[in-house]
Structure formats: structure tokens, C-alpha cells
Amino acid sequence: MDLAYIHGKPELQGSIRNANQDFQVEEVLGFELDGQGEHIWYWIEKEGQTTNAVIKEFARKTGVQAKKIGYSGMKDKYAITRQWICLPWPIKKADPILSLETCKILRCGRHSKKLKIGTHKKNKFKIKIQLNSGDLNSVESRLTSIANLGVANYFGEQRFGRDGDNVDSAIKMFTGEKKVFDRKLRGMFLSAARSEIFNQVLNKRIERNLFQPTLGDAFMLSGSNSFFVAEEIDDAIIQRFNSGDILLSGLMFGEGESITQGQILQLEQEVIEVNKVIADGLVEAGLKQDRRSLQLPVEDLSWELIDKQDNQALVLSFVLSAGSFATSVLREVVQYQDVTRKPS
Known part of the structure; x- marks a missing residue:
């Protein structure tokens, strides 16, 4: 169904996920690891991979069952994403030395509790929208309204x-x-x-x-x-x-x-x-x-307009509460096509 807009249907048209680097997501945990306990938390970056693929490789390389490996949320495949993965690992056992194909390990640390689904508080986004048509002059006032009122909190x-x-x-x-x-x-x-x-x-x-x-x-x-x-x-x-x-x-x-x-x-x-x-x-x-x-507040919203003869784009940066959808923000800004999805 065509869902209504609270800021009116946007005039801009464009596309997203033209490249993995155009859609970046980062978990915001909301607290620091305590440095102790029988759980190793890994801060990882993946590109072009599902969270499940990362978990399965952790399982293969460590011998830990995949169902025992913790994560807070599934992250997009066609994107660059940073998130936490948690491995149960006894204190007396030497930490595993890992080289993974599905992701980069940026850092790790011990914590007294297992990472459970929904643990992280927010997600930070940076998204580049490639523009095809529409008037760029009206976009700044629309973005200002979104920063003030937020958007409709549709499930994406x-x-x-x-x-x-x-x-x-x-x-x-x-x-x-x-x-x-x-x-x-x-x-x-x-x-x-x-x-x-x-x-x-x-x-x-x-x-x-x-x-x-x-x-x-x-x-x-x-x-x-x-x-x-x-x-x-x-x-x-x-x-x-x-x-x-x-x-x-x-x-x-x-x-x-x-x-x-x-x-x-x-x-x-x-x-x-x-x-x-x-x-x-x-x-x-x-x-x-x-x-x-019903409302989705859009925190720390900022934007950059790229207006060149052969390249018009809009880069958005913002923060949303965990469990919310970035596409709910994008749909209020631009009529977009996700190039990784089949046309409806």
C-alpha cells in the first residue's frame, strides 16, 4: 500500500545502495565494556555480508556453536556496517587469534554479560542518495522540518x-x-x-x-x-x-x-x-x-548537497533509536529506488 507522508510526498527522486559505501550503519551501544567476565565482545566491520554469515564464520573458526554467539541486531548486507558480536570464552582459556574473511575485527574486550538481541540503544547512519530529478532548493526546508518533528515511524x-x-x-x-x-x-x-x-x-x-x-x-x-x-x-x-x-x-x-x-x-x-x-x-x-x-525522532540530522553538472547527490547523517528503520527517514526526503531490491 502507498503510505501517507507527514511532510508531504517529496519531489526529489533518486536511488540508494548504488555502492556498499553509500549506506553505512554503526551500532551505538550506550555503555562501556567492564573488562571482565567470560564473554569476549568483538567490534567488527563488515561489507557485503550478512550478520549471519559473520556469526557462522566465528563459529567455524572458534568451535563455538553459532546459537551461542551473541549479537544485538541484524545489519544490512549491501552496506558497510559496524556492530558487536559476542563470544562465550572462559577467562582461563587463551583468547582466540582470529583472521576472518567476512569482517574486520576493529577491537575487542571482555564483559561480564552476554550480548543479547536489542542491547544497543541507537544506530548511527550515513547514507548517500544519488539524485535523478527534482528541485534541490526545497530540500533544506524539508530536512529542517524533519529534524524538528521527526518522521512517521513506519516499519520499513x-x-x-x-x-x-x-x-x-x-x-x-x-x-x-x-x-x-x-x-x-x-x-x-x-x-x-x-x-x-x-x-x-x-x-x-x-x-x-x-x-x-x-x-x-x-x-x-x-x-x-x-x-x-x-x-x-x-x-x-x-x-x-x-x-x-x-x-x-x-x-x-x-x-x-x-x-x-x-x-x-x-x-x-x-x-x-x-x-x-x-x-x-x-x-x-x-x-x-x-x-x-508513531513518531520517529531523527537525532543529529545533518546533510551535504552535491550539485555538480554530472553528479547530484544528497548525503544524510543521523541517529535513530534501535529497532527503527532508516528507510522511514529516506522516504520523507526522496522518492527512492533501492537498487539491490527487485522492482515491485
Whole structure:
């Protein structure tokens, strides 16, 4: 589906991932290693490789089972990415001397805890967009607005599979048309189905001019998973919203009752009714209802315009909270084509 924009559909058109170095991602851990314990954490850089490929090579070279090797998040293949990989390794055993083909080890250190999924706090991006057409004069005002308000926190296309068919696969799984025995694959389909409902809720709020504090809203505290329903939308709520202290939240569907009220609850129920097969499947799978921010704050946003006769490009640098998608930022700036993906 064509998802609505909070800054209007951009005029610029271009492409991303024309080269691996044009898409760079770096994990921001948010704390320092304590220098002790039975876990070695490796700060690695990879290019043109999946995180799984790196983990498998660590396993082959060290003899540690791949399932025991920790990581915080999967990183893009068609990119240059830096992330942490964690190896369980006894203190009394000499540290392994590693030479890897899938990545460079930039540094390492011991830590008392294993690296788990979702440990890192943020991701830092540097992305070059090759521009094909559009007026560069309007891009700076748009980027300034994005820096101030953020963007719509849609789940990006990565969530829905390389060919965008994970939601269809989830529906077939729910109806019994498709049998899925692999636990990881089943989890991917469930995540895609849940994300589809969230994206539809967010899209309808923007279309109905409800991307603003509305009576019945569940607000999230910035930087946390805590949320609350305001008894009224007064000046204090508006001020907290404008300052970024509180954020609008959307439905992550599952078992349980929504805490929203009024027209916000009605909107969410409309989306659930339209997607009844997905909703019933998610409840049957045991997922619990939760909330996710509808807004995605874009931190430390800066940009460089390259405007030469034979080369027009825009280089963006910014920081996002972990679990967010850089493509949600890019889509508000430019109508882009990812050259590594099949045309839809």
C-alpha cells in the first residue's frame, strides 16, 4: 500500500545502495565494556555480508556453536556496517587469534554479560542518495522540518521480506494453507503481520489529520516504553508533545484490550476489522498487545548537497533509536529506488 507522508510526498527522486559505501550503519551501544567476565565482545566491520554469515564464520573458526554467539541486531548486507558480536570464552582459556574473511575485527574486550538481541540503544547512519530529478532548493526546508518533528515511524520494507511477501505468507500460515515448522521463519511472518496492522493504523492517522495529540490518545514517554492516556488535551500536553517529551503511540496488536479511547480506539478497531484474519492469527499465536511510537525522532540530522553538472547527490547523517528503520527517514526526503531490491 502507498503510505501517507507527514511532510508531504517529496519531489526529489533518486536511488540508494548504488555502492556498499553509500549506506553505512554503526551500532551505538550506550555503555562501556567492564573488562571482565567470560564473554569476549568483538567490534567488527563488515561489507557485503550478512550478520549471519559473520556469526557462522566465528563459529567455524572458534568451535563455538553459532546459537551461542551473541549479537544485538541484524545489519544490512549491501552496506558497510559496524556492530558487536559476542563470544562465550572462559577467562582461563587463551583468547582466540582470529583472521576472518567476512569482517574486520576493529577491537575487542571482555564483559561480564552476554550480548543479547536489542542491547544497543541507537544506530548511527550515513547514507548517500544519488539524485535523478527534482528541485534541490526545497530540500533544506524539508530536512529542517524533519529534524524538528521527526518522521512517521513506519516499519520499513525490510520487515516484510526481500520480495515483500511475508504478510501474504503469514495469512497463508494462519489459514492453514501454508505449514511453517521453522521457528525463526514463523517469527518473521508473525512480525510482518503485526507490523502491517501498525503501519495501517499510522497511515490512517496521517490521512485523517490525526498525527497530533487527540483526545483518547495513548502517549509514550520519549526514550521509554511507558505510556499513559491523558484526561484532556490541554496546553501542557501540547507543549510536551511539541518539545518531544511525549510521543504519539500506535497499536502493536495482540491479545488484550487497547487503552485508547474515542476516535483513536475507533480507528484502531477499523483496521483490526479489515485485517481480521491477521488479528485472529496473532492472538492465536499468543502475542500480547503493546504500543509503539508513531513518531520517529531523527537525532543529529545533518546533510551535504552535491550539485555538480554530472553528479547530484544528497548525503544524510543521523541517529535513530534501535529497532527503527532508516528507510522511514529516506522516504520523507526522496522518492527512492533501492537498487539491490527487485522492482515491485
